[in-house]
Structure formats: structure tokens, C-alpha cells
Amino acid sequence: MEPFVRHVGKAAALPRENVDTDQIIPKQFLKGIERTGLGPALFYDWRYDPDGTPNPAFELNRPEAQGASVLIAGANFGCGSSREHAAWALRDAGFRAVLAPSFADIFFANCCQNSLLPVRLEPREIDELFRRAANAAGQYVVTIDLAAQRVEDGHGFTTRFEIDPYRREMLLRGLDEIGRTLLEEPRIAAYERRRAIGLPTRA
Amino acid sequence: MTVRTLFQKVWDAHVVHRLAEGPVVLYVDLHLVHEVTSPQAFEGLRLAGRKVRRPDLTLATVDHNVPTGDRLRPIDDPIAARQLAALATNTRQFGVEMFDLGSPNQGIVHVIGPELGATQPGMVIVCGDSHTSTHGAFGALAFGIGTSEVEHVLATQCLVMSKPKTLEAHWIGRLPTGVTAKDLVLDFIGRIGTAGATGHVIEYTGEAIRDLSMEQRMTVCNMSIEAGARAGMIGPDDTTFAYLAGRPRAPAGAAWAAAVESWRGLATDPGATYDSRVTIDASTIAPQVTWGTSPGMVTEITGRVPDPADLATEAERSAASRALVYMDLAPGTPLQGLRIDRVFLGSCTNGRIGDLRAAARVVRGRRVAPTVQAMVVPGSMQVKVAAEREGLDRVFRDAGFEWRNAGCSMCLGMNADVLQSGERCASTSNRNFEGRQGRGGRTHLMSPEMAAAAAIAGCLVDVRGWSLADLPVPLELAS
Numbered sequence: 001m002e003p004f005v006r007h008v009g010k011a012a013a014l015p016r017e018n019v020d021t022d023q024i025i026p027k028q029f030l031k032g033i034e035r036t037g038l039g040p041a042l043f044y045d046w047r048y049d050p051d052g053t054p055n056p057a058f059e060l061n062r063p064e065a066q067g068a069s070v071l072i073a074g075a076n077f078g079c080g081s082s083r084e085h086a087a088w089a090l091r092d093a094g095f096r097a098v099l100a101p102s103f104a105d106i107f108f109a110n111c112c113q114n115s116l117l118p119v120r121l122e123p124r125e126i127d128e129l130f131r132r133a134a135n136a137a138g139q140y141v142v143t144i145d146l147a148a149q150r151v152e153d154g155h156g157f158t159t160r161f162e163i164d165p166y167r168r169e170m171l172l173r174g175l176d177e178i179g180r181t182l183l184e185e186p187r188i189a190a191y192e193r194r195r196a197i198g199l200p201t202r203a
Numbered sequence: 204m205t206v207r208t209l210f211q212k213v214w215d216a217h218v219v220h221r222l223a224e225g226p227v228v229l230y231v232d233l234h235l236v237h238e239v240t241s242p243q244a245f246e247g248l249r250l251a252g253r254k255v256r257r258p259d260l261t262l263a264t265v266d267h268n269v270p271t272g273d274r275l276r277p278i279d280d281p282i283a284a285r286q287l288a289a290l291a292t293n294t295r296q297f298g299v300e301m302f303d304l305g306s307p308n309q310g311i312v313h314v315i316g317p318e319l320g321a322t323q324p325g326m327v328i329v330c331g332d333s334h335t336s337t338h339g340a341f342g343a344l345a346f347g348i349g350t351s352e353v354e355h356v357l358a359t360q361c362l363v364m365s366k367p368k369t370l371e372a373h374w375i376g377r378l379p380t381g382v383t384a385k386d387l388v389l390d391f392i393g394r395i396g397t398a399g400a401t402g403h404v405i406e407y408t409g410e411a412i413r414d415l416s417m418e419q420r421m422t423v424c425n426m427s428i429e430a431g432a433r434a435g436m437i438g439p440d441d442t443t444f445a446y447l448a449g450r451p452r453a454p455a456g457a458a459w460a461a462a463v464e465s466w467r468g469l470a471t472d473p474g475a476t477y478d479s480r481v482t483i484d485a486s487t488i489a490p491q492v493t494w495g496t497s498p499g500m501v502t503e504i505t506g507r508v509p510d511p512a513d514l515a516t517e518a519e520r521s522a523a524s525r526a527l528v529y530m531d532l533a534p535g536t537p538l539q540g541l542r543i544d545r546v547f548l549g550s551c552t553n554g555r556i557g558d559l560r561a562a563a564r565v566v567r568g569r570r571v572a573p574t575v576q577a578m579v580v581p582g583s584m585q586v587k588v589a590a591e592r593e594g595l596d597r598v599f600r601d602a603g604f605e606w607r608n609a610g611c612s613m614c615l616g617m618n619a620d621v622l623q624s625g626e627r628c629a630s631t632s633n634r635n636f637e638g639r640q641g642r643g644g645r646t647h648l649m650s651p652e653m654a655a656a657a658a659i660a661g662c663l664v665d666v667r668g669w670s671l672a673d674l675p676v677p678l679e680l681a682s
Contacts, residue, residue, distance in 0.1 A: 016521075016522070016525075017518045017522055018397055018398070018497055018522065020497075020634075020636045022615075022634070022636045022637070022638060022639050023636065023637060023638075026638055026642070027615050027616055027617045027639075028617070030239050030267075030268075030617060031239075031268060031280070031282040031283050031285075031286050031617065032242075032282065032286070033242035033243065033246070033285065033286055033289045034242075034243065034246075035243045035350075045637065045638045045642055050624065050642065050643070074518065075398065075518070076397065076398035076401070076431065079397060079398065079431065080333065080428075080634060080636060081332075081333050081615075081634075082240065082331060082332055082333040082347040082348060082349055083239075083240065083349075084240065084243075084331075084349035084350040084351060087349070102398060102401060104398070104401065104431060105367075105401060105402060105431070105433050106333060106347055106348065106349060109348070109349060109352065110349035110350075110351065113349060113351035113352070114351070164224070164225060164226070164365055165224040165225060166222060166224035166225055166226045166363065166365070169224060177351075177355060177363060178251070178253070178354065178355050178358045178359060180363075181228060181355065181358075181359045181361055181363060182358065182359060184219065184220055184228050184359075184361075185359075187219050187220045187228070188219055188228070188230070188359065188360065188361060191219040191220075191230055192230075195216075195230075
């Protein structure tokens with residue numbers, strides 16, 4: 001996994017709550033067997049009209065959202081389906097971080113597995129970021145520093161965010177989580193021996 | 204000795220090791236795999252030169268992406284066919300058991316685990332699908348994971364997890380006649396919201412829960428994710444054991460008695476506490492129907508579409524306004540009488556034999572409205588065979604329903620079973636998100652009984668008070 005230490009990038013606002021993963025990546029794009037190439041499918045049904053022309057009213061189609069690598073969104077972002085394709089599509093479309101008041105649990109975990117940093121901020125902080133992004137008219141740049149656990153915009157917005165130390169360490173060092181757990185193999189084998197009687201032998 | 208909840212007992216029994224940073228390495232007893240969220244995981248193993256650590260605790264089937272029509276015809280969609288073929292190749296290469304389209308055990312992954320008896324109390328069960336919460340009905344800790352975690356479980360039989368919080372959802376009183384498990388859980392989601400249980404494992408308790416059959420309990424636990432929960436659980440009891448007894452993969456003989464003995468110990472100890480608690484009076488619940496584009500946008504069938512202006516926060520008002528535009532509904536519209544075009548009876552929420560029986564009692568002797576296209580998609584081939592043995596297929600066909608093969612079908616519309624833009628559907632599935640059943644399609648979630656009644660009436664209707672037919676084969680002979 002690519003490490004995430006510090007990212008400076010243009011922010012785009014999607015001020016909607018409960019954005020579900022069916023919207024982030026609709027089902028017709030789940031038939032593939034690769035992790036890559038999903039960027040063009042991101043928010044497909046919102047992004048394009050049924051005839052395939054871009055919908056100019058959709059927030060991320062506006063000129064000021066072009067080239068953004070940070071998404072600011074409403075509460076409960078990523079709810080619904082467990083499809084990791086949602087995180088893959090955001091990454092493939094150039095996003096490195098999502099800032100929101102809250103995230104659905106499975107989506108949050110999926111982001112961390114893909115070096116797409118999910119940052120929980122207070123609702124009033126997200127509202128402030130929406131305001132600042134709107135006023136900056138496409139020139140809103142934020143810095144997300146995972147090492148320092150800070151988000152700032154260089155113009156007076158600065159805040160600290162919390163993230164669990166395990167996730168932070170994995171992201172900062174870009175570690176392979178499977179490789180990390182495989183180091184525990186003697187303990188896993190010991191657990192299986194200990195539980196041999198209670199362990200199902202055939203699924 | 205300290206008192207513990209059901210969740211705490213299952214969690215404690217699966218902790219392999221606590222990492223210095225806080226989370227634990229948690230052992231997984233049963234890993235269910237399907238075609239959509241696994242190909243990249245198997246590819247990851249291959250690239251890293253890793254094996255499946257416990258193929259014997261891993262079980263695969265095809266469900267999301269399969270056609271539900273004639274199984275003898277080749278699959279029309281070449282991309283879907285390639286994904287199905289990838290699962291066949293992957294499971295063969297890595298030594299994992301797989302139920303393919305030709306198997307009598309094929310079906311929706313959350314239907315087949317329980318019907319095989321592979322789902323058992325006290326287990327940790329994971330699957331790359333959010334509705335894995337279904338298996339919590341047995342007192343298992345069961346939850347959905349992403350593809351990277353699927354790969355992690357394949358390689359290590361473990362997950363790294365921080366301990367979730369607990370929430371007790373407690374019902375006092377009993378459900379009124381004509382009100383179902385689906386109504387109970389939709390009402391619950393309407394109360395606490397679609398993020399109301401984020402970060403929590405719910406334990407469902409109370410008399411109204413104890414009254415439910417295993418299949419009805421699965422309906423409740425299935426929808427836990429729609430309240431944002433990590434998982435939902437119900438303490439195992441005699442209903443649980445009676446369901447499991449004699450199933451192909453349940454313990455047998457002396458092992459059965461020992462298993463039941465140990466499962467009885469899983470119940471939450473008296474005095475154990477939860478991080479939070481919700482209490483609801485079951486006797487006041489009426490049949491529920493969703494009006495919007497999230498399962499929390501729900502009200503009683505006798506109710507009306509709300510006016511967004513009446514909602515508490517700006518975020519709720521804007522979400523509701525947007526939902527009403529998408530659903531083509533005006534504030535104040537009565538839900539009863541709302542014309543529908545399609546009916547979908549099926550899914551991991553309501554595609555079990557009990558659901559089909561309940562719907563058949565509404566349908567038998569009646570006809571689907573001429574303006575409605577209605578379909579039944581059994582949750583598994585075992586459910587389909589059982590229904591046919593009981594003559595339920597005749598009941599549905601005679602009434603004008605299509606009778607399909609097993610799969611997820613129009614719950615998520617990955618296959619050809621989709622709504623056309625603008626079509627309105629009475630659906631027994633779990634999500635009414637924009638475009639979920641087909642782009643521009645409008646989904647109203649409800650119970651199998653309510654969906655069956657809607658098919659007959661041609662519009663949303665209150666099924667309470669409808670006369671119910673006898674089943675073609677009396678239940679005592681059917682099972």
C-alpha cells in the first residue's frame with residue numbers, strides 16, 4: 001500500500017448526507033475482476049444523464065471541482081453496500097482523502113486499506129469547510145497531515161483529528177496488513193490448537 | 204465472575220491476540236465468498252504467493268450476478284460470465300468448496316449458510332457483503348467486510364479489528380396480528396436512523412423477538428446494516444436449536460448435545476450492560492412502507508408522504524426534498540392507493556420459504572393486477588425446491604407471478620432483473636437507494652405479505668384485514 005503521510009490538494013465539496021456506495025459506484029461497474037480503472041464510473045448516475053452527457057448540476061462536474069484530490073462530504077458517507085469498489089473508484093479518480101462528520105464502518109475500513117484517508121471532523125468544522133470551499137471558487141486547497149493529525153487551509157482553518165493508532169501506523173508506513181498479521185502465525189496456530197474441540201472442521 | 208453480553212462472549216472467545224496499538228487479531232470460523240467481491244482478493248493472494256489458510260472454513264457460491272431465468276441457456280452478459288468463471292477457477296485453484304449454478308445448494312450466500320447448518324451460534328462469520336449481519340440471528344457475530352479484508356481472511360483466517368460498542372434494541376409487548384418482522388425492523392430503522400447504530404453491534408431482545416421464527420429473526424438481523432450497525436445478534440434459544448437440528452452441517456449425535464449445551468451459555472448474563480439501549484413498544488407497530496430513498500424514510504401504510512418542511516434539520520429537509528423528486532411523490536400523498544408497476548419478492552431479507560408461504564397465503568385464489576409485473580425469486584435452490592414440493596410455485600404462477608431461479612436478482616439489479624426508469628416497485632428487499640433496482644427505478648420496501656397484496660391490488664395497500672388462504676400443502680406435511 002502507498003503510504004499516506006501528508007497530502008496537499010484541492011478540495012471539492014459534496015454537501016449531501018448519507019451518500020451510499022450505490023451512488024459512489026453503481027452496480028453495473030461491479031462485474032469486473034480488477035481493482036483498477038473504476039475512476040470514470042465514480043458517481044456515474046449522478047455524474048451523467050441517462051444519455052451519457054455530463055449533468056452540469058452535479059457538484060463534482062462543476063469547473064471548480066476539477067482536479068480535486070480531497071472530498072468534503074456530509075455525515076454517514078459511504079453507507080450501504082460493502083463494495084470496496086467505492087474506495088477504488090475514489091482513488092482511481094484522484095482522491096486521496098475524504099473529510100466528513102462521520103463514515104459508515106465498512107467504507108471507513110475499506111478506505112484505510114487503500115491509502116484513501118477518511119478524516120472525521122466535527123459537523124461545524126465540515127460546515128466551515130463547505131463555506132470556505134464555496135467562497136474560494138475552485139481554488140480551495142487543504143493540507144492533511146496524518147503524522148500530525150491535522151487539517152489546515154493556510155488561511156486560518158486548522159484542526160486536529162483523531163484516528164486509531166493502528167490504522168494511523170499502517171497508513172503512515174504503507175504496511176501490508178496481511179504481512180503484518182502473518183507475523184502472528186504462531187499465535188494463530190496456538191489458538192486453533194487451544195480451540196480444536198470447539199472449532200468447526202468443515203464449513 | 205463478571206457478567207457479559209452475548210456479543211462480549213463471542214468476541215472474547217475469538218481473540219487470538221491483542222496488538223500493542225489496541226485492536227485485536229480476531230479468529231473467523233466461517234468465511235462465505237461470492238463472485239462480486241472476491242476476484243481481486245484471490246488475485247492478491249496469487250500475486251503475493253499466498254495460500255488460503257483454511258479452505259475448510261471457507262464456502263463459496265454465486266448469487267449477485269447470476270441470471271434467474273433458464274439455467275440451461277448460456278449467460279448473455281460476457282462480463283458477468285467472466286466474473287462467474289473467475290470464481291470457479293479461483294475456488295478450484297485454492298481448494299475452496301463452491302456451489303455453482305448447477306448445484307442444488309446454490310443460492311444467496313446468506314440464505315444457504317443457515318439452511319446448510321453451516322451458520323451456528325457463537326461463531327464469527329464474515330463475508331464480502333454488508334448483509335452478512337443476517338447470520339447474527341443465530342447468536343453468531345457476523346458482519347460484512349471489503350475485498351481487502353476478504354483477502355486478509357483468506358490468507359490468515361483472521362481480521363484485525365477494534366472492538367465495536369453494543370446497543371440493546373429491546374421490544375416490550377408483542378407484534379399485532381398482520382405485522383411482521385420486516386415491519387418491526389423498518390420501524391426500528393425509522394426511529395434510530397440509517398446511522399443510528401454506526402460503530403455498534405445490536406442485540407435484539409424482548410418478547411416480540413423471542414416470538415419470531417428463525418427466518419423472521421434473520422430478516423431483522425439482515426437489516427441491521429441499514430441502521431448503520433456493524434452487526435445484529437439474537438441470543439440462541441430453543442427456536443434456534445430446533446431450526447439447526449438435523450441440518451447437513453450442524454453437529455450430530457453426541458456432538459449435537461454438547462453443542463447445544465455450550466450454545467445455551469451464550470445468552471447475555473442477567474445484569475450485563477450495553478453501551479446504549481433503545482426500548483420500543485411492539486404492540487403499537489403497524490405495517491411499514493418506505494416513501495423515500497433510504498430505509499429510514501419509512502412510515503405506516505396508513506400514513507402519508509411527509510412534508511420535508513416539517514423535518515427537524517436542514518440536512519433532513521434537503522434529503523427528503525431530493526428523495527420526493529426522485530420518487531415522484533408530493534408531500535401529503537396517502538401511501539395507500541399509490542399505483543405500482545412491479546413487485547419483487549425475494550432477496551436475503553425475505554427470500555426464504557417462510558416468506559414465500561406468507562406471501563402465498565395472500566396470493567392464493569387471487570390474480571395479479573393487469574398493470575403489474577410481479578416476480579418471485581427464491582433465495583436459494585433449496586428454497587425453490589421446497590416451495591415447488593409444497594405447490595407454492597403453482598399458487599404464484601396461477602396468480603400471474605413469474606417464478607424464477609435463485610439469486611440476488613432485483614434486490615440490486617446486477618443481472619437482467621432491473622426496473623426501468625420511472626417504474627415503481629413494491630419490494631421485499633433491503634435498500635431503496637436511488638437507482639438500486641435500476642436507474643430511475645422507485646423502490647418501496649415492505650414485507651412479503653404487503654408486497655403480495657400490492658401485486659394483487661395494483662397499488663400499495665394495507666394487508667391487515669385481507670382473508671388469508673390455506674397453503675396447498677398443510678405445514679405439518681410440508682416440512
